[in-house]
Amino acid sequence: MDSTAFVTASWRKSRRSATINCVEIAETPDLIGVRDSKNPEGAVLAYPVARWAAFLHGVKLGEFDRP
Structure with a gap:
């Protein structure tokens, strides 16, 4: 994937995340x-x-929760 779209x-991360070692997301229309x-x-x-x-x-339904 060419990241030039972003x-x-x-970019944002969860408010529950610490200041480092986080996953960030960004949105484009597609x-x-x-x-x-x-x-x-x-x-x-x-x-x-x-x-x-x-x-x-x-995720909300718990499909990826560990047993």
Whole structure:
């Protein structure tokens, strides 16, 4: 994924995160970008908005909880 789609995006992290070692996300109209706050110039994982919404829905339902 070419991370240039996120060059002007505003990155944010959870309010529950510490100041370092966090996952950050940014939004464009079509994609959600995910990056490591320790390496903001590094790789960006990009997901279509619908896939990201499905992932969040699964998180809320506990689909990824450990047994």
